[in-house]
Amino acid sequence: MELANTLSQDGESRGGVLAHLERLETQVSRSRKKMEEPQSAQAEESALGTRIHELRRLRDKLRAEVKQHQASVKASTTNVEPDQTLEITEQESLKRKRENVKAILQAYRFTGISGKLTSRGVCVCISTAFEGNLLDSYFVDLVMRKPLQIHHHSIPVFIPLEEISAKYLQTNIQHFLFTLCEYLNAYSGRKYQADRLQSDFEAFLAGPLQRNSLCNLLSFTYKAEPEGQFFPFCARLLYKDLTTTLPTDVTVTYQGTDALSTTQEEQRAAHEDLFFTKPLHQVFTSFARKGDKLDMSLVS
Amino acid sequence: MMTILKTWNFLSENQLQTVNFRQRKESLVQDLVLLCEENRASLNDAALLDIIYTQFHRHQKVWDVFQMSKGPGEDTDLFDMEQFKSSFKKILKRALKNVTVSFRDAEENAVWIRIAWGTQYGKPNQYKPAYVVYYSQTPYAFTSSSQLKSNLPLLGQALTIASKHHQIVKMDLRSRYLDSLKAIVFKQYNQTFETHNSTTPLQERSLGLDINMDSRIIHENKTEKERVQRVTQEIFGDYPQPRLEFAQYKLETKFKSDLNGGILAEREEPLRCLVKFSSPHLLEALKSLAPAGIADAPLSPLLTCIPNKGMNYFKIRDK
Numbered sequence: 001m002e003l004a005n006t007l008s009q010d011g012e013s014r015g016g017v018l019a020h021l022e023r024l025e026t027q028v029s030r031s032r033k034k035m036e037e038p039q040s041a042q043a044e045e046s047a048l049g050t051r052i053h054e055l056r057r058l059r060d061k062l063r064a065e066v067k068q069h070q071a072s073v074k075a076s077t078t079n080v081e082p083d084q085t086l087e088i089t090e091q092e093s094l095k096r097k098r099e100n101v102k103a104i105l106q107a108y109r110f111t112g113i114s115g116k117l118t119s120r121g122v123c124v125c126i127s128t129a130f131e132g133n134l135l136d137s138y139f140v141d142l143v144m145r146k147p148l149q150i151h152h153h154s155i156p157v158f159i160p161l162e163e164i165s166a167k168y169l170q171t172n173i174q175h176f177l178f179t180l181c182e183y184l185n186a187y188s189g190r191k192y193q194a195d196r197l198q199s200d201f202e203a204f205l206a207g208p209l210q211r212n213s214l215c216n217l218l219s220f221t222y223k224a225e226p227e228g229q230f231f232p233f234c235a236r237l238l239y240k241d242l243t244t245t246l247p248t249d250v251t252v253t254y255q256g257t258d259a260l261s262t263t264q265e266e267q268r269a270a271h272e273d274l275f276f277t278k279p280l281h282q283v284f285t286s287f288a289r290k291g292d293k294l295d296m297s298l299v300s
Numbered sequence: 301m302m303t304i305l306k307t308w309n310f311l312s313e314n315q316l317q318t319v320n321f322r323q324r325k326e327s328l329v330q331d332l333v334l335l336c337e338e339n340r341a342s343l344n345d346a347a348l349l350d351i352i353y354t355q356f357h358r359h360q361k362v363w364d365v366f367q368m369s370k371g372p373g374e375d376t377d378l379f380d381m382e383q384f385k386s387s388f389k390k391i392l393k394r395a396l397k398n399v400t401v402s403f404r405d406a407e408e409n410a411v412w413i414r415i416a417w418g419t420q421y422g423k424p425n426q427y428k429p430a431y432v433v434y435y436s437q438t439p440y441a442f443t444s445s446s447q448l449k450s451n452l453p454l455l456g457q458a459l460t461i462a463s464k465h466h467q468i469v470k471m472d473l474r475s476r477y478l479d480s481l482k483a484i485v486f487k488q489y490n491q492t493f494e495t496h497n498s499t500t501p502l503q504e505r506s507l508g509l510d511i512n513m514d515s516r517i518i519h520e521n522k523t524e525k526e527r528v529q530r531v532t533q534e535i536f537g538d539y540p541q542p543r544l545e546f547a548q549y550k551l552e553t554k555f556k557s558d559l560n561g562g563i564l565a566e567r568e569e570p571l572r573c574l575v576k577f578s579s580p581h582l583l584e585a586l587k588s589l590a591p592a593g594i595a596d597a598p599l600s601p602l603l604t605c606i607p608n609k610g611m612n613y614f615k616i617r618d619k
Binding site for chain 2: 158211
């Protein structure tokens with residue numbers, strides 16, 4: 001350009017050529033520019049295009065992330081429910097366990113002796129049974145003190161509780177309970193036999209069964225067959241041992257006015273044996289089943 | 301009346317149906333007497349009817365309690381009811397020719413005995429009989445208080461020997477309610493026991509007081525009321541009390557006074573007086589004293605020991 005300026009100071013003609021050159025130069029630069037512009041526009045275009053691509057990519061990426069997040073949130077909420085149900089089943093299982101334990105404690109009475117702690121000691125329950133039948137339960141409420149005391153009880157008055165306590169309560173409580181258990185079970189068993197005889201075999205007895213509180217003396221007049229009006233035998237059963245359910249003494253006498261025949265004597269003796277060895281109601285069950293003929297095989 | 305006659309089982313169904321039970325008492329009695337004569341009623345039948353009537357109306361009599369004792373180390377008691385009855389009758393008849401003895405079995409193990417006492421030369425008085433109720437293989441016998449007190453030792457002797465005991469003592473226990481007396485001496489009144497099978501919680505206690513309390517007074521003395529309830533429950537339990545009509549205290553104690561001086565204060569001899577508590581249901585009444593605010597809790601042991609000791613007659617002397 002300095003050349004152009006120096007040229008212009010020389011003269012007008014030169015200005016013309018120089019100006020012309022100048023003009024040509026600018027034309028060239030313009031055209032160059034014009035030629036460059038689409039290139040830059042293109043470059044810009046392509047730059048923008050790439051930017052668009054980038055943004056699109058970013059957008060898709062973010063969209064994908066959002067979706068994933070939503071999905072994971074959903075997944076996490078569904079994961080929360082199994083936790084809650086786990087809690088509930090824990091509760092239920094605890095409840096079931098507790099009821100199970102309670103049921104076991106309740107079922108303990110089937111062992112014969114069970115107990116429950118009380119505020120002052122323990123309440124012992126003696127459940128009696130005979131031949132697999134569960135009979136009455138009796139209670140002894142003990143106060144844990146020195147000396148050990150019985151607060152109250154449901155033992156019948158004719159069971160020698162005072163005697164048994166005097167012997168064992170202070171020294172050996174296990175023995176006390178077992179002895180009491182023995183007496184009560186034996187009493188329950190004898191009572192069961194007497195009750196069954198009275199109720200189930202009334203037809204075999206002439207008149208009521210004679211008994212006492214302990215059911216340790218039974219006396220009755222009976223016949224051994226379901227038919228017939230004659231009650232030929234009179235039995236007297238003594239249970240001198242209060243811990244047993246079978247008699248210690250048996251006397252069977254013949255009631256008839258006529259002389260005792262041999263068959264009747266055999267019967268009488270056989271009956272005595274039966275009463276010694278079998279529970280009372282079972283003897284009469286065998287009478288009812290066999291009818292006239294007494295099955296000697298029953299006599300062990 | 302129908303139940304009693306049916307239980308007696310002496311007049312047949314047909315005969316009973318012919319009787320008009322709605323007529324006047326005198327005519328009704330006449331009709332029944334005619335029927336009895338038809339059936340040839342004996343003294344024993346009449347005595348049996350008397351026993352049945354008394355069994356149904358046992359509260360009409362006042363019952364005493366006797367306690368028997370055996371010697372130590374006796375054999376097992378093989379009580380034979382028939383032996384007892386015949387022995388009892390024999391002993392009475394041997395001592396007193398003019399006596400009517402009748403028996404009626406009751407429950408599984410008890411016997412009711414009716415005794416009409418006569419004298420050496422006089423026939424038995426059938427209108428003032430004595431009754432005895434005895435449960436086999438127990439040391440207790442219940443007798444209706446008889447006016448003829450002179451025969452009591454003989455009765456005691458007959459009971460003792462027939463039941464194979466050695467001694468008999470009259471207890472200081474008396475009431476109209478035979479079943480309550482039985483519950484007291486047989487220790488059957490407190491029959492609630494804690495088990496794992498019981499569903500009712502023991503801590504439940506109904507404070508019946510709340511109904512009567514003024515609704516504006518809510519918290520007044522609440523702790524004290526609760527203490528009273530607790531103490532009462534500890535002493536009397538949750539079970540229904542046996543029924544007695546009175547408790548009698550014969551005091552022979554020296555007069556005690558806070559005041560100095562006074563005429564009675566220097567008296568050396570004991571003062572004799574009788575304190576008697578009466579009630580349709582004495583023990584329930586005593587139980588309600590402290591919760592009702594009439595007495596302090598705990599009550600005097602003289603009052604609360606009644607069922608435990610089996611006494612409602614007390615003699616109190618200075619120690």
